[in-house]
Amino acid sequence: MKVYSIYILNKAGGLIYQNDVNPGLNRLSANDYLVLAGTLHGVHAIAAKVTPTINGKEVATNEYPNNQNAILLASGKLQDSNSNKSGLQSIETDLFNLYIFQTLTGIKFILITSPNPVVHNLQQINREVANKGELNKQYAQANEIFKHLYIIYSDYVMKDPFYSLDMPIKSSLFDTKVKEIV
Amino acid sequence: MSNDNDIILSSATSMSTLTINEVSKDGFGYNPSVGPQSNIITPEASTFLLSSKKSIITNNPNSIYDKNIINKKNLEISLSSLAFLFCEMVNWCHSNSKGIQDLETRLNGLGYQVGQRYIELIKLREGFKTNKREVKIVEILQFIHGTFWKAIFGKTANELEKSQDVLNEYMITDNVPLMSKFISIPKEYGELNCSAFMAGIIEGALDSSAFFANVTAHSVPITGYPLRTVFLIKFDDSLSIRESLRS
Numbered sequence: 001m002k003v004y005s006i007y008i009l010n011k012a013g014g015l016i017y018q019n020d021v022n023p024g025l026n027r028l029s030a031n032d033y034l035v036l037a038g039t040l041h042g043v044h045a046i047a048a049k050v051t052p053t054i055n056g057k058e059v060a061t062n063e064y065p066n067n068q069n070a071i072l073l074a075s076g077k078l079q080d081s082n083s084n085k086s087g088l089q090s091i092e093t094d095l096f097n098l099y100i101f102q103t104l105t106g107i108k109f110i111l112i113t114s115p116n117p118v119v120h121n122l123q124q125i126n127r128e129v130a131n132k133g134e135l136n137k138q139y140a141q142a143n144e145i146f147k148h149l150y151i152i153y154s155d156y157v158m159k160d161p162f163y164s165l166d167m168p169i170k171s172s173l174f175d176t177k178v179k180e181i182v
Numbered sequence: 183m184s185n186d187n188d189i190i191l192s193s194a195t196s197m198s199t200l201t202i203n204e205v206s207k208d209g210f211g212y213n214p215s216v217g218p219q220s221n222i223i224t225p226e227a228s229t230f231l232l233s234s235k236k237s238i239i240t241n242n243p244n245s246i247y248d249k250n251i252i253n254k255k256n257l258e259i260s261l262s263s264l265a266f267l268f269c270e271m272v273n274w275c276h277s278n279s280k281g282i283q284d285l286e287t288r289l290n291g292l293g294y295q296v297g298q299r300y301i302e303l304i305k306l307r308e309g310f311k312t313n314k315r316e317v318k319i320v321e322i323l324q325f326i327h328g329t330f331w332k333a334i335f336g337k338t339a340n341e342l343e344k345s346q347d348v349l350n351e352y353m354i355t356d357n358v359p360l361m362s363k364f365i366s367i368p369k370e371y372g373e374l375n376c377s378a379f380m381a382g383i384i385e386g387a388l389d390s391s392a393f394f395a396n397v398t399a400h401s402v403p404i405t406g407y408p409l410r411t412v413f414l415i416k417f418d419d420s421l422s423i424r425e426s427l428r429s
Contacts, residue, residue, distance in 0.1 A: 155265075155364050156364050156366070159262075159265040160269065160365050161268075161269040161270070161272035161273045161276065161365060161376070162365070162366075162371070171366040172366045173364070173365075173366040
């Protein structure tokens with residue numbers, strides 16, 4: 001998996017950090033990046049309202065469990081994948097994959113990566129999927145990156161006295177650490 | 183007041199319920215209608231204090247005040263909370279300061295008080311038998327570079343050098359300064375280095391040991407260590423005279 005870009009959105013949907021770690025995406029104008037960020041923020045919010053149904057019946061969605069924080073720290077995921085509280089989590093296309101991770105405070109980390117590897121022999125993947133979960137591999141990798149990103153974000157951004165909340169991140173230390181984990 | 187033995191602890195909730203005529207049952211405790219006069223220790227108040235089994239500061243027997251101060255064990259605190267505290271200290275100094283130079287001076291001043299107290303504590307913990315007073319510049323610098331640094335930051339500093347050009351100038355280098363580990367200075371702040379606080383600690387410690395010095399922190403990044411900081415220690419001229427008398 002190749003990571004093309006990393007974006008960080010503040011809780012209002014403003015783009016506060018953008019880093020094209022690997023070339024592979026066309027450059028947009030600065031304004032278009034902001035529009036993209038805003039759109040994703042909106043879509044994410046709408047997706048969180050979409051409730052899954054089973055055979056026409058609504059699935060009872062629980063409120064956030066009490067041990068929310070512990071679950072988040074252990075799994076790195078906001079919610080288990082069967083409920084839709086977490087909103088939009090990933091978009092997988094032929095050309096790129098996009099993953100979103102939202103923290104409890106509403107900060108969104110967005111990752112744009114290379115697409116899932118193409119497997120030509122359908123018969124073969126069926127066996128592989130059953131054994132190794134090949135298709136979920138990228139998703140797991142992305143979650144691993146999110147976990148590290150969240151850690152360095154809380155270290156090198158939140159503990160920096162020269163950073164003001166919800167404003168663009170300019171820390172050069174954060175930049176180098178992001179490059180290290182990708 | 184529920185219990186005769188309860189000390190009135192000033193807290194936001196208890197203060198708001200007090201009226202001007204309120205007097206505590208024991209006649210002890212701060213009375214806003216009387217003013218500071220009410221805090222004077224009268225015979226009644228002292229008997230009350232002595233008979234009370236509770237400590238005023240805290241009721242917890244494991245509190246930091248009740249532990250033995252001569253603790254040989256390495257005491258560890260969370261780096262995260264230290265970083266957040268330091269972050270707020272820098273913010274506080276920054277909001278009060280008039281410029282970058284002023285900000286550094288303020289950080290230095292805060293560190294100075296820490297240094298004055300810490301050298302006392304470290305010397306006490308070293309023990310009375312092994313403890314000796316350093317009288318030479320090189321010896322005190324080695325103490326700062328080694329024991330002192332280890333006690334505060336958990337590791338010794340990286341280098342200790344003497345300036346080639348200027349007499350009485352020494353340099354201590356730390357590749358990864360603990361306090362400012364997470365801080366990256368924006369370009370518009372130029373030469374600012376938050377390790378001025380650590381420079382203040384060194385200055386306080388040196389001044390307390392009668393090695394009068396001026397300590398400043400300078401960023402000298404090298405590849406691999408973007409935060410590498412050099413603490414420039416400039417000793418007072420009188421020290422060289424003292425040094426030459428001793429040798």
